[in-house]
Amino acid sequence: MSNSSVSLSAEKHYLFNKKLTEITLLAMSIFVLPFLIYVNFFSHMQDVYSPAIVKSNFILLCIVTLVLVLIKFISYTFKRIIILGLIFYIAGTGFMLGSIELLSITLVVLNTYTILTSTLKKSITIMAYSVLVLILMPYLLHHEILTFYYEAAAYHSDYRILVIRIFEALIGLGFVSSLIYAVNQNNKSIIEQLEKEVNESNLLNKSLVREVAERKKAQMQANEYAANFISLYDNSYDGFMILSKDNIIKDVNQALLDITGYDRNEMIGKDGIFFLSRESREIIERINDGDQEKGIFNLLIDAFDKYGKRQVLLTQRVVINFEDSVSFLVVLKDVTKQTLAQDELQKRELLYRTLFEQINDSILIINGAQIIDYNSVAKSLYSDIEKNILDNVPYVNLEKGVIEFDESLDLHLTIQDAIERKVDTFEWMHKLPNGKPPVFTLVNILPLKELGVNHYMIVERDITDRKRNQNLVLNSIIQTEENERKRISSDLHDGIGPILTTIKLYTQALLDAPTEEKQNVIKDKLINIVEEAVSSISDISFNISPHILVNYGIVAAVESFIKKFNITEKLHIEFKHNNVQRIVENKEITIYRLFTELINNTLKHANATKVGFTIEEKENFIELLYSDDGKGFDPELVTSNSLGMGLGNLKSRVQAFDGQFLLRSAEGEGMEVHIKMPKD
Incomplete structure (x- = not known):
């Protein structure tokens, strides 16, 4: 009692x-x-x-x-x-x-x-x-x-x-x-x-009976929960670790052993953070110093398995209070693959953003009329781009064939029209504010189906220089044609004209000759003059379009030109090649004209005695090397004179074929021109 x-x-x-x-x-x-x-x-x-x-x-x-x-x-x-x-x-x-x-x-x-x-x-x-x-x-x-x-x-x-x-x-x-x-x-x-x-005892008894029933039910539930926990503990893909209050490992499940590569006896009794990286150990120690019995939720930590391989674990720690004792249940989920994939994704995202911002092309990402993203180049083209709406963007539609500089069209409607017509590439000319020169762009419309039906990437490449070069080439062609006409006119006037006049005079004299002997003399001279006229016409025809170039290719045409030119003894031209095969006709003509124009510039400006010219056929391109031993010049100081204009025209012709034109020269060191042109 x-x-x-x-x-x-x-x-x-x-x-x-x-x-x-x-x-x-x-x-x-x-x-x-x-x-x-x-x-x-x-x-x-x-x-x-x-x-x-x-x-x-x-x-x-x-x-x-x-x-x-x-x-x-x-x-x-x-x-x-x-x-x-x-x-x-x-x-x-x-x-x-x-x-x-x-x-x-x-x-x-x-x-x-x-x-x-x-x-x-x-x-x-x-x-x-x-x-x-x-x-x-x-x-x-x-x-x-x-x-x-x-x-x-x-x-x-x-x-x-x-x-x-x-x-x-x-x-x-x-x-x-x-x-x-x-x-x-x-x-x-x-x-x-x-x-x-007795009544209180009855009530107490009923309460005890109810409590016993509830305890039995709770015990059954506890047993069920315990069985479920044991099943989860043993069969989970996540690692489980039970720690004592002083963070000593008391038990681990098989999944954690698989993750870390350790045996059970290698982990039991050790500090619960022994396999973590130094930085992760410091984080856990700081948490424990603040409140050891505080839970940890979704903390990413770095660990190393038994063989030193890095593991990334998503950690949760739950406090277990049982019979006045404190333990910790630690759940460790292996997220190494996901983390590495995320890191790789972040690197790719960084690379994408770097390319997105550093690329020389303007890029717009649109959803219908709404601008989702844009880079700095696009911002320089579209002054109102921060409004994020494609509305009344000033540009000129070059597809019309006629440039209307006062036209301002709705970019969204134009893009929609291009999409409907299944046109994914076209040219624009942007009108810039404050009197700035226009910018020509080549536009590509790329659908972004991954983002949605109406999502597109608008890529604009600045082709202003190419347009300018095209204009230079066009002007050069026009100027060349005009010069050719003048030369032909001069050749006809200075060469064929006097001969024809002489033929006319001899013909009139033949008709007026009093004797047969006199007529025979005039006939002989008339035949010689006609042959001279035919020869002059042949020379003029060769200069217009050498038949050797058309029939036998660039090597034969250059050799024929050098053979005739060396007769004058004004220059000694040394020509080298590696058995260049026939290439596209217009490129052969361009190479021939480049060569003759360079010879012409050397004669006019260089005071040279020797010229070297090499043609080599590579796998995908033709390489030209021209040099003379003339007086040379400063390339930066000749842009405005006739020499600079001529060299600029040559460069424009090369760039029109996506070629490369490199000029080297200095005072007293002659000139060297290195040209590369695609074969096709």
């Missing part, structure tokens, strides 16, 4: 004793008081009693009266003393008077009160003494060992004795009734308390 139960039982017993003592004292006072009043004032037996008994009765009357008045203020212990005093006084009086009835009633009251309020040992002791007194008194009376103040038999018919005995009976009856009432009230209280406790 618990200490609280013993304490509660003792408290209840004390309260019962206190209540019973109060009722006993009250009952004795109520029933004894009339008896004492009768004996002292109405029985007229003072002459029978001794003075000591009379005084003691009066004192007892005063005490009982005082007890009735002050009963609420008398302590429990003092009440017990008063009760015992009254009992012993009445019992003694009965004994002294030889009243076996009063003595018996008093002893009954004493034993009853003792049994109800005292321990078993005290109760047995009082009962033994009571029995001894009841046995001893008749013996003493019979043998007249005791002498009394009156003859007991003499008062049997005295009504006063009858009244006294009635009072004695009433006192005993009243006292016993009071005790019975007190016991009954106490029993009722006990019964009510027991009923209350």
Whole structure:
């Protein structure tokens, strides 16, 4: 039995004793008081009693009266003393008077009160003494060992004795009734308390039954959860690790062993961060220094497996509190492939953004009329691009064939029209603000189906220089044709014209010759002059379009030109080649014209004596090398004179075929021209 139960039982017993003592004292006072009043004032037996008994009765009357008045203020212990005093006084009086009835009633009251309020040992002791007194008194009376103040038999018919005995009976009856009432009230209280406790016990029992059922259910769920956890722990692809409060590994699952490559006995008992990189260990240590029992969610850490291979792990740490102990469940998900892929994606994204921004082409990413993205080159072309709307962008549609510089079209509608017509490449001319020169672009429209139906990439390449070169080539062609016309006109005028005039004169002279001999002389001269005219016409025709170039190719044409030119002894031309095969006709003509124009420039400006010219056929291109030993020049200082204009025309011709033109020269060091042109 618990200490609280013993304490509660003792408290209840004390309260019962206190209540019973109060009722006993009250009952004795109520029933004894009339008896004492009768004996002292109405029985007229003072002459029978001794003075000591009379005084003691009066004192007892005063005490009982005082007890009735002050009963609420008398302590429990003092009440017990008063009760015992009254009992012993009445019992003694009965004994002294030889009243076996009063003595018996008093002893009954004493034993009853003792049994109800005292321990078993005290109760047995009082009962033994009571029995001894009841046995001893008749013996003493019979043998007249005791002498009394009156003859007991003499008062049997005295009504006063009858009244006294009635009072004695009433006192005993009243006292016993009071005790019975007190016991009954106490029993009722006990019964009510027991009923209350029974009800509470029933409620407690029901609660316990319900709690037991809930605990069983919870235990079943816990068992189910435990089984599920064990299954997850053993079969998960993610690594699990259980750490003690001081971060020592207590257990690991198979998945973590597979991830790290360690054996179980190589991990158990070690620090939970021993396989992490130095940076990751520092991060975990900082977290633990702040709040060790704090959870960790979705933390990326670097680790190394048993063989030193880098692992990227997504980490979660959960605190486990069980029976006043703290552990940690750490979940480690291997995201190495995803992380490396993400890193690679970020690198590609960085590369894409770098190319996107550094490329020389303008790039727009559009969704319908909405601009999603653009690079810095596009921003320089479109002044209002930050509005992110393709609306009224000023440009000229070069596809029309006629440039209308005041035209401003809706770029979005133009792109939509190009898409509908399935035209993915065309040219634009952008009109720039503040009087800046226009910019020509070649536009490519590329669908971005990965982003959506209406997503396109608009790539514009600046072809302004190419357009300018085309114009230069066109002007060069026009100028060349005009010069060729002038040369042909000059050749006809200076060469064929005089010959034809001479033929006319000789023909007229032939008609006017008086003799046959004179006619024969004129005929011979006329034949010679006609042959000279035919030869001159042949030379003019060769200069216009050498038939050797058309029939035999560039090598034969150059060799024929050099053979005729070396006769003049103005320059010595050294020609080298590697058996160049026939190439596209217009490129052969261009190479021939480049060669003759360079010879012409050397004759006019270089004061050279020697020229070298080499043609080599490579796998995909033709390489030309021209050099002279002339006086040379500064290329940057001749752009405005005739030499610079001629060289510029040559460069434009080469670039028109996507070729390369490299000029090297300096004062006193001659000139060297290096040309590369695609074969096809």
